[in-house]
Amino acid sequence: MTSDSRVPSVGDVVAAVHRRYPPEAAASWDAVGLVCGDPRAEVRRILVAVDIVAATVEEAICDGADLLVTHHPLLLHPVSSVAATTPAGALIQRLVRCGCALLSAHTNADVAHDGVSDALAAALGVVGTVPLVPSATDPTTGLGRVGDLAMPLSLRAFADHVRDSLPATAGGVRIAGDLETPVHRVAVIGGSGSDALPAAAAARADVVVTSDLKHHVTLDHLAGGGPALVDVAHFASEWPWVPYVVDLLRADLAGFDVEIRASTLTTDPWTGRA
Numbered sequence: 282m283t284s285d286s287r288v289p290s291v292g293d294v295v296a297a298v299h300r301r302y303p304p305e306a307a308a309s310w311d312a313v314g315l316v317c318g319d320p321r322a323e324v325r326r327i328l329v330a331v332d333i334v335a336a337t338v339e340e341a342i343c344d345g346a347d348l349l350v351t352h353h354p355l356l357l358h359p360v361s362s363v364a365a366t367t368p369a370g371a372l373i374q375r376l377v378r379c380g381c382a383l384l385s386a387h388t389n390a391d392v393a394h395d396g397v398s399d400a401l402a403a404a405l406g407v408v409g410t411v412p413l414v415p416s417a418t419d420p421t422t423g424l425g426r427v428g429d430l431a432m433p434l435s436l437r438a439f440a441d442h443v444r445d446s447l448p449a450t451a452g453g454v455r456i457a458g459d460l461e462t463p464v465h466r467v468a469v470i471g472g473s474g475s476d477a478l479p480a481a482a483a484a485r486a487d488v489v490v491t492s493d494l495k496h497h498v499t500l501d502h503l504a505g506g507g508p509a510l511v512d513v514a515h516f517a518s519e520w521p522w523v524p525y526v527v528d529l530l531r532a533d534l535a536g537f538d539v540e541i542r543a544s545t546l547t548t549d550p551w552t553g554r555a
């Protein structure tokens with residue numbers, strides 16, 4: 282940053298994010314992009330978070346952020362009102378009143394290069410990754426990643442490594458499989474990865490790291506001889522993307538006068554374990 286560098290507009294930052302994560306790559310059911318804010322407004326501070334909830338909105342406002350970038354969308358389903366009579370409407374009103382724009386990069390950030398699963402793989406030391414479910418239009422992108430650990434670990438030791446590499450959550454890390462089995466080839470799917478389990482088996486992964494695995498899906502997967510499973514909190518699986526994309530945007534916006542910061546909040550909804 283130099284003294285004569287210019288303050289970016291909301292539109293400049295949206296363009297930078299969409300160069301990384303083209304909105305056309307998002308799933309048809311998804312709602313990504315600018316949710317509120319004026320593309321012509323100046324952005325001096327940006328906060329990046331996984332979730333758009335009251336706590337992250339307050340964090341952005343207390344931080345003086347002009348733009349909040351989140352992974353999860355606020356308005357996934359069409360609405361006919363953004364009055365402050367619903368939780369989502371109240372967040373929109375708070376953001377607009379405080380002059381903070383909101384941008385979401387969801388499934389477009391899942392499939393692109395340097396996306397959510399790349400960040401998860403990097404956090405876990407999984408190298409030489411390729412897409413687990415390649416996109417039809419560009420096989421170098423796609424859902425999930427599969428690659429290798431530098432050296433094999435027992436499933437138990439690998440799960441401990443996952444726990445130590447991700448934010449602590451109330452639910453912790455669940456393991457399905459023989460705890461002593463060696464794992465070397467690792468599939469990762471940030472967020473809910475059930476649908477990609479067959480691809481992980483086809484890619485000959487020894488273990489899959491993902492979240493939101495249900496009882497019958499897990500039973501059927503193991504009965505079919507699928508790889509061991511490490512199930513973490515949805516939030517924890519996507520959190521590595523936050524500091525990762527902060528670094529990417531700092532590089533992409535290096536010519537601009539703007540501060541970019543990662544949220545420090547845990548927004549996993551589970552608060553305890555009895």
Ligand SMILES: [Zn+2]
Pocket residue numbers: 353471472473515519
């Ligand atoms: Zn998610």
